[in-house]
Amino acid sequence: MSIRAQYISLLKQLVALPSVSAKEAYLPETAQLIADAFRTLGAKVTYDDSYFAPIVLAQFTTNNPHASTIVIYNHYDVQPAEPLNLWQSDPWTLTSRDGKLYGRGVDDDKGNLTARLAAVAEYLSENNNELPINITFIVEGSEETASRHLQDYLAKYHDILKADLIIWESGGKNDQDVIEIFGGNxxxxxxxxxxxxxxxxxxxxxxxxxxxxxxxxxxxxxxxxxxxxxxxxxxxxxxxLSPNEREKQLVQSLPLTRESFITQHGLTTPLHSDLHDADLKATLYFQxxxxxxxxxxxxxxxxxxxxxxxxxxxxxxxxxxxxxxxxxxxxxxxxxxxxxxxxxxxxxxxxxxPGYRSDMSDPEITRVIAVAAKYYNVLPVVIPTSPGTGPMAIMHDALQAPIASLGIGYAHTRDHAPNENVRLVDYNQHIDVIKSLIASYRV
Incomplete structure (x- = not known):
């Protein structure tokens, strides 16, 4: 079995566990499965269940004392699957059809986690089990319920956690199939x-x-x-906090239009930005x-x-x-x-x-942009902040490192909704991109 197939198998096991943090269900079982996967890959693993949602810290280290450190943040908790009658297949069974994988959490966020694990596993396999950087995975179980106790866990392990760059839990391609890189939420x-x-x-x-x-x-x-x-x-x-000029320019350059926004979301009511003569993009991202x-x-x-x-x-x-x-x-x-x-x-x-925005001109952010641009052969859409929410501010306060978000999703991934799905091509491309990012640190 190939490495990628092994981690698709892990994804199948993870999707089968309905780890809904709102119900505090199946969280220890899911965290233990993830911890075991890291141990199998050779990481130094810390499993801590001090609070209702255990955290898993997995550290891959290099012998170079001057090496940079990437922190990869993911979460294993998911949203409820209801309404169940709208799913075309069982939400707790990983289902493959038409080049896509279906199941609750297949994008948000178990699929992103297994793709990144596969990337590290392949890189190690192809490079004599050596990394040019240190990689620390931080995997929590309460992201969907405002990351309760993440701050406590990070404070507890402050002495062993450091980062030069944080790769965020998810992301994907827009409706024009161009990869997006977010720096905040x-x-x-x-x-x-x-x-x-x-x-x-x-x-x-x-x-x-x-x-x-x-x-x-x-x-x-x-x-x-x-x-x-x-x-x-x-x-x-x-x-x-008003956006700076670079942030304004990045958002204004986005391909989003009023018509595409209405079509993508099937809207039938007037947009607020139309009602009070405001700019759609600025309102969506900065208000x-x-x-x-x-x-x-x-x-x-x-x-x-x-x-x-x-x-x-x-x-x-x-x-x-x-x-x-x-x-x-x-x-x-x-x-x-x-x-x-x-x-x-x-x-x-x-x-x-609270919310957070990275400096999108930070050298580590521009590194991620350059790696993605080279791999996808197109300049990524760079967005200083997402309209959604996550614990970026908590992570930045603890680690003081810039944050870049990109992942395996696409415009019709349907996070939090029935028939959540990812395309296998995007899943595999993300594995390649993470490997390329790791390789970019080779001297």
């Missing part, structure tokens, strides 16, 4: 709203004289925005968000039940740009609700982490 704060308006659900005839919890909650949420979707919470934007993830209240079963719900809850999130702090942002929202007369809305923080 947004932070996040997630929180719940809840309200109770009566001791129990009321007869709906009383709507003439009282508010239901559903209406009260809806009014509170609506107060966060104006009619064009602008966030009107006072001081919400006070700490936003914070405020989003309603879901609302629950009242009766939603078949037929009719004429009640006024006594309770209502909503889950919300705010994606944060660098310099915005989760707790400060949430405090602005709480003060706004009180000022608008919604002091009865209970606000409960659930998760939070």
């Amino acid at each position: 947004k932070g996040i704060v997630t929180f719940d709203f809840s309200v109770t308006t009566a001791n129990n659900d009321l007869h709906s005839s009383l709507a003439a004289t009282a508010n239901s919890a559903a209406l009260r909650l809806s009014q509170a949420i609506a107060s966060l925005f104006d009619h064009d979707g602008n966030i009107v919470v006072p001081h919400f934007y006070d700490d936003v 914070p968000t405020l989003n309603i993830e879901g609302i629950t209240s009242g009766y939603t079963g078949p037929g009719v039940k004429t009640i006024m719900p006594a309770t209502a809850t909503a889950k919300l999130e705010s994606r944060l740009v660098p310099n915005m702090l989760p707790d400060t942002t949430l405090q602005h929202i709480k003060k706004h609700l009180q000022a608008q007369g919604f002091s009865d809305i209970i606000v409960t923080k659930t998760l939070g982490q």
Whole structure:
């Protein structure tokens, strides 16, 4: 069996473990499997289960005391697979069809991890079991739930962790099939709203004289925005770190258009950037968000039940740009609700982490760009920050190294959605790119 086939087999085993961190399920089993794979490859492995999601540190070292160190960050936890009826095959069974691999976590993030393991294994096999650099894998199990305790783990192992470059967990090609390299991502704060308006659900005839919890909650949420979707919470934007000129130029050079964005995501409502005459690219990459993830209240079963719900809850999130702090942002929202007369809305923080942007002119970042450009024979699309979220700020604070994100995905990978998939050609190309990056450090 070839090395690549061995790690596809490992990927199959990993996908079969439904390691959903939101449910705290199968996390130790998955971490142990990964730790064993590193040990088999000859790494010095640290497995630490001090917290609910074990962390795996795997160190490959060279004899050169002056060698650089790359840290490769990945995670083994995944999103829930529901709704299951929309999957064309079992989400917990790695399935190959039409040149693609399907399964929950096949891109985000188990496939990226196994591709990188295969790259190190092949390089060692082809180079007398020697590396020109030190490589440390940091594999955590709570990325999908705001990397709880990652900061604690990194602090615990601060003395043995160093880096000149951090390769991030994922990435891929855009809808024009050009590889993208990201240098940052947004932070996040997630929180719940809840309200109770009566001791129990009321007869709906009383709507003439009282508010239901559903209406009260809806009014509170609506107060966060104006009619064009602008966030009107006072001081919400006070700490936003504006992009520098290079970051602006990189984003403006992206091939993204209003039409391609609408088509790619199947949008049927107006874009916020159109409503308030803003630039789509700058808004997507450099502005914070405020989003309603879901609302629950009242009766939603078949037929009719004429009640006024006594309770209502909503889950919300705010994606944060660098310099915005989760707790400060949430405090602005709480003060706004009180000022608008919604002091009865209970606000409960659930998760939070700050955002981060790398200097895209850093020599280690330009090294990654050059390696990718040579391999793919096209200049990568370089993006200073992703509109998504991850613990980049936590990793940078701990290791003080620039971060570059690229991976095995493509425009229709469907991360977090049913039928998550990667193309085998992209998977294999990423193995080659990581090998080329390692080779670029040879003197």
